[in-house]
Amino acid sequence: MTDSNDNFRVDSSRADDRHDDDRDAGRKKNKRGDDGRRQLPWYIEIPVVVFTTILIIGLLHTFVGRLYVIPSESMEPTLHGCSGCTGDRIYVEKISYRFGSPKPGDVVVFAGTESWNANYDSRRSSNPLIRGLQNLGSMVGVVAPDQNDLVKRVIATGGQTVECQAGDTGVKVNGKVIDSSYTLQPPAYPVDQSTGSEACGGPYFGPVKVPEGNVFVMGDNRTNSADSRYHMADQYQGTIPEKNIVGKVVAIALPLGRMGLVDDPDIQH
Numbered sequence: 001m002t003d004s005n006d007n008f009r010v011d012s013s014r015a016d017d018r019h020d021d022d023r024d025a026g027r028k029k030n031k032r033g034d035d036g037r038r039q040l041p042w043y044i045e046i047p048v049v050v051f052t053t054i055l056i057i058g059l060l061h062t063f064v065g066r067l068y069v070i071p072s073e074s075m076e077p078t079l080h081g082c083s084g085c086t087g088d089r090i091y092v093e094k095i096s097y098r099f100g101s102p103k104p105g106d107v108v109v110f111a112g113t114e115s116w117n118a119n120y121d122s123r124r125s126s127n128p129l130i131r132g133l134q135n136l137g138s139m140v141g142v143v144a145p146d147q148n149d150l151v152k153r154v155i156a157t158g159g160q161t162v163e164c165q166a167g168d169t170g171v172k173v174n175g176k177v178i179d180s181s182y183t184l185q186p187p188a189y190p191v192d193q194s195t196g197s198e199a200c201g202g203p204y205f206g207p208v209k210v211p212e213g214n215v216f217v218m219g220d221n222r223t224n225s226a227d228s229r230y231h232m233a234d235q236y237q238g239t240i241p242e243k244n245i246v247g248k249v250v251a252i253a254l255p256l257g258r259m260g261l262v263d264d265p266d267i268q269h
Contacts, residue, residue, distance in 0.1 A: 054136070062094075063094060063095075064093065064094060064095060065091060065092055065093035065094050065095070065247060065250075066091075066092060066094075067089050067090065067091055067092075067253060068089070068090050068092055068109055068149065068151070069081070069087050069088075069089055069090075070087035070088045070089075070090060070151065071083070071087055072087075073188070073221055073224055074151075074152070074219035074220075074221050074224060074225035074226070074227070075107070075151055075152070075153070075219050075220050075221060075225075076184050076188070076220060076221040076224075077182075077184050077220065077221075078107065078153075078182060078220045078262065078263070079107070079151065079220075079249070079252070079262070080258065086255065088252045088254070088255070088258060089252070089253045089254035089255075090109075090151070090249050090251065090252055090253065090262070091249070091250055091251045091252075091253050092109045092246060092247040092248065092249050092250070093247050093248055093250050094246065094247035096247070096248050097242070097245060097247065097248065101157065101242060102154045102157065102215055102242065102245060102248070103154065103157070103264070103266075104154050104155060104156060104157060104173070104178070104266070104267050104268045105153065105154065105264045105265045105266055105267040105268075106153070106154045106248055106249075106264050107151065107152070107153050107154075107248070107249040107262055107264065108151070108152065108153075108154060108215075108217070108245050108246075108247070108248055108249065109149055109150070109151050109245070109246040109247055109249060110149070110150055110151075110152075110217070110240050110244045110245045110246055111147050111148060111149060111150075111244045111246065112148040112149075112150050112240075112244075113231075113234065113235075113236060113240065113241070113244065114234065114235075115231045115233075115234035116148060116150065116231060117148045120148040122146055123146060124146050134146075149246060151249060152217035152218060152219050152225070152227050152228075153182075153217060153218060153219070153220060153267075154215045154216070154217055155171065155173065155178065155215075155216045155217060155218050155228075155267070156173045156210050156215065156216040157210060157214075157215050157216075158210050158211060158212035158213050158214055158215070158242075159209070159210065159212055160173050160174055160209070160210050160216075161173065161174055161175075161206070161207050161208065161209045161210070162206055162207070162208055162210065162216045163205065163206025163207035163208065164197075164199070164200035164201070164204055164205055164206060165200075165204050165206070166197070166204055168197075168199060168200065169199050170199050170200075171200065171201070171218070173268055176268070178267045178268055179265060179266075179267040179268075179269065180201075180267075181265075182220055182263065182265060182267075183201065183220050183221070183222050184220060184221045184222065184223075184224075186198075187201070187222065187223040188221055188223050188224040189223040189224060190223075191203075191223060198223075200222075201218070201222025201223055202222060202223050202229065203229070205229045205232065208228075208232060208237050208238065208239075210237075210239050211236065211237070211239060213241060213242050213243075214236060214239035214240060214241050214242065215239060215240050215242060215245070216228045216238065216239050216240075217239075217240055228240070248264075249262045250262055
């Protein structure tokens, strides 16, 4: 009997050991995902997810498109904006011009050249930490980029001649009056008839031959837009190099009441 009881106690102890081993194995298994791979601790997984998300958003903004805010009235009535009000949020896509060139009628966002940037002040803080956070916010689209981004409509492209003189019934490209049905009417401001006309949207100008690889741009609010007409004394005769173009405005994203696509008519037809 003694031997039998001893054997029972030994067998029971071995069974308990096996049970403990099974529980240990279960705990180890719980540290792995359903596919058997070991899961990362939360304090590593969360920063990885955040970093990956920021990286993806940054890549999308750099190569695909992003939102911009309209700050002024220069593109009324197509795009709404004014100082102190809530301007349109527009979506600007960057893919089209990687495979082609801007066309007359396109509404584009571009970085201003030197003469356009004369009165531009950086929006970045002098505090290195805050400036770093602003740059990070710019990557994900919650802070404006630190450059003088402007929005206008392409009127003429490289090799074309643009002008508007006394007696003309509208802006002309290569001698033909272009479609101006999208402009603000009546004009926001009166025009001095001794130096310009409503048909020209302000003072007479040109003729200007657009350099190859550049575009001549104007605001739809012709009498309230400091566009190519006002920079013709610079090295580009007021035109913008295509390399400065950020992308094409394709839609108004906000406010909801103005949401919709942005028209790009063939203005030279």
